[in-house]
Amino acid sequence: MTEKKLPVGRIVRLARLARVGIRSGAGFVTSKEAQGAALQAAELLGNLRGLAAKAGQLASYIDGLVPEAHQEAYARALRVLQDAAPRSSPEDIRAVVESELSAPIGELFSEWNDDALASASLGQVHAARLPDGRNVAVKVQHPGIERAVEADLSNAFVLEKLAGALTPRAMNSRAMLDELALRFREELDYRLEAERQERSRALFAERKDIHVPKVIAERSSTRVLTSELVSGQTLEQAAAAPEELRASWAGALWRFVFTSYLAAGELNVDPHPGNYFFQPDGSVTFIDFGCVLPVEAEHLGGARAMHRAAAAGDMRAFQLGVRQVAQTVPGDYEDALTHYMQRCFAPMLERPYRVTRPYVTEIVAAVQDMKMFAFKKRSRFTSFPANVLFVNRLQVGFYSVLARLDASVDYSAIDREILGRL
Numbered sequence: 562m563t564e565k566k567l568p569v570g571r572i573v574r575l576a577r578l579a580r581v582g583i584r585s586g587a588g589f590v591t592s593k594e595a596q597g598a599a600l601q602a603a604e605l606l607g608n609l610r611g612l613a614a615k616a617g618q619l620a621s622y623i624d625g626l627v628p629e630a631h632q633e634a635y636a637r638a639l640r641v642l643q644d645a646a647p648r649s650s651p652e653d654i655r656a657v658v659e660s661e662l663s664a665p666i667g668e669l670f671s672e673w674n675d676d677a678l679a680s681a682s683l684g685q686v687h688a689a690r691l692p693d694g695r696n697v698a699v700k701v702q703h704p705g706i707e708r709a710v711e712a713d714l715s716n717a718f719v720l721e722k723l724a725g726a727l728t729p730r731a732m733n734s735r736a737m738l739d740e741l742a743l744r745f746r747e748e749l750d751y752r753l754e755a756e757r758q759e760r761s762r763a764l765f766a767e768r769k770d771i772h773v774p775k776v777i778a779e780r781s782s783t784r785v786l787t788s789e790l791v792s793g794q795t796l797e798q799a800a801a802a803p804e805e806l807r808a809s810w811a812g813a814l815w816r817f818v819f820t821s822y823l824a825a826g827e828l829n830v831d832p833h834p835g836n837y838f839f840q841p842d843g844s845v846t847f848i849d850f851g852c853v854l855p856v857e858a859e860h861l862g863g864a865r866a867m868h869r870a871a872a873a874g875d876m877r878a879f880q881l882g883v884r885q886v887a888q889t890v891p892g893d894y895e896d897a898l899t900h901y902m903q904r905c906f907a908p909m910l911e912r913p914y915r916v917t918r919p920y921v922t923e924i925v926a927a928v929q930d931m932k933m934f935a936f937k938k939r940s941r942f943t944s945f946p947a948n949v950l951f952v953n954r955l956q957v958g959f960y961s962v963l964a965r966l967d968a969s970v971d972y973s974a975i976d977r978e979i980l981g982r983l
Contacts, residue, residue, distance in 0.1 A: 648685055651675035653704045661782040669780060670699075679835065683710075683748060683851070688790060696790040697777055698848075700751065707749055714742050736947040744830075744951060748851040751786040757827070757850040758788070764825055770813040772846040791846045793838025800965045802839075808968035809843030811916075815908075815975050817847060818959055823868060823979055826861050828854040830951040832958035834965070854951050860886050865983065867902070871909040872977050879903070892941025894934045901927050905956060908963075908972040915970075916963040925957050 654675075655666055666673050672690035679686045684702040691697055703709075747753055755776045762773035772791070780787035794802075799810055814837070821827050831852040838846040856864070863885030870878035880899045889895040905924060908914040934942040946952075 648677050648680045649701075649703045654685065654687065654701050657701050657704060658699070658785055661785045662780065670697075681833075681835070684784075689787075691777070691780070695777075697780070697787050698774075698790045699780070700786040700788075702749065702751070702784040710745055710749065714745065737945065737950050740947040741950055744852055744854065747853075750783055751781060751851075752783055754849075754851045755781050755786055757853045760825070760827075761821065761829075761847070761850060764820065765817070768816075770809070770844045771817050772840075772844060774846065774848060788848070791838055791848065793840050793846055796834040796837060796839070796962060796965055799839035800967065804968050806841075806843055807966045808970050810839050810845055811963050811966045811968045811970045812972075812975055813843070813845040814959070814963065814966075815970070815972050816979070817845070818955070819868070819976060820979050822856065823861075823865055824983060826856040826858075828856060828952070828955055830854050830955040832955055832962055834962055837962070852951070854948055854955075860946070860948075863887075865980070867906070868909065868976055869980055871906045872973055872980065874910070876903070879906075887943065887946060889943050890941050893937070894940045894942045897934060898931060901931055908970075909976050910973070912973045913969045913971040915968065916960050917967065918961075918964045921957060921960045921964050924960065928953055928957075 654677075655673075658669070659665055662669055670689040671692045671694075674688045676687075677685040678688055678698065683706050684700050687699045687701065689697050689699050755778065758773060759776050762775065765771040765773060774788040774791045777787040777789070799807065802810075818829070818832075821829055829847075829850060829852070831849060833849070836847060836849040838848070840846060863882045865882075866885060867879055867882035870876070870882055879902075880895070883889065883899045883902050884895065887895075887898060889898060903910065904927060907920070908916060934940045
């Protein structure tokens with residue numbers, strides 16, 4: 562995409578988001594109309610960047626978020642947001658780097674490429690070379706992105722007040738929005754991301770199938786993050802590889818997510834396809850540690866219990882784990898939630914398992930069904946945990962990536978290996 566001025570005003574951003582909603586919500590008669598609306602939505606969301614672009618990126622690869630009749634049209638149009646949101650100008654990017662690192666670009670790097678390798682919702686990445694000859698990737702925040710994110714969050718809080726008057730308190734919408742605001746503000750702190758990246762790198766240091774690039778601390782700051790330069794196949798390219806290789810990659814993805822979760826108590830909740838590089842030896846390189854959810858002790862204990870129960874085929878113990886994680890009480894809602902979680906755990910309960918796109922669509926639709934229990938009397942519905950938005954984002958996003966790889970894998974064996982080390 563081309564360079565575009567980032568709109569940061571709250572009213573301007575709300576109005577442009579409304580344009581996306583009105584156009585996308587229209588009833589389309591022809592596929593040409595749907596494609597036109599999708600292209601317009603992609604352009605508007607891309608130009609807004611920030612949280613708006615994140616929403617577009619999710620819709621581009623998660624099955625079931627867009628009505629089935631228009632899913633292909635939107636997937637094609639929004640796919641560009643996976644790889645390249647509109648760029649900030651070279652002059653603006655250089656100014657951010659030099660201000661953050663307190664030196665001219667020429668002193669910081671022996672080579673600097675003004676053409677961005679990639680551009681995403683909050684920043685863009687440039688290839689560079691350090692004076693000692695190491696090739697690096699430098700992630701730089703879009704100028705003005707903090708104001709844009711705060712504008713989007715302000716709009717969200719206004720909309721939450723309206724929604725709160727119409728929905729039951731048990732929906733816990735305010736707590737979920739507070740959690741969302743906290744995580745997205747954390748994404749603007751590249752020093753925090755650098756700490757998480759190095760933690761993850763240490764966690765998988767002995768693994769041959771998982772690689773996390775090294776952070777170059779002396780060339781990093783709050784708005785600039787420099788790491789060793791990595792490359793590999795994209796998810797789209799990986800999806801065309803032989804199944805044996807696809808299965809290796811899917812296994813590495815599973816091991817990364819659930820080792821981080823069950824062993825380290827952290828969930829990397831941004832399963833964007835652009836965050837993975839697939840290597841010819843079956844390994845996967847992981848980038849972007851901006852959105853990481855720390856798991857509280859009680860939740861972690863319940864999650865481990867659910868995974869152990871699934872590995873043993875013990876559905877009674879599984880339900881007790883669901884109760885601990887979701888803080889439910891016996892009743893219709895807990896029974897329905899347990900059934901839903903059993904569907905989510907199908908890759909661990911059925912051995913081996915092939916995650917498919919229809920399966921992901923089913924999971925997305927079932928999430929909506931769970932919300933309806935908040936409106937039912939005597940269902941014993943309990944408040945959604947504040948982190949539910951991010952956990953669901955990981956669940957359906959991660960499974961959508963596995964569905965693109967379309968490989969049969971014994972995920973339960975990987976789970977048992979992880980649990981055996983705890």
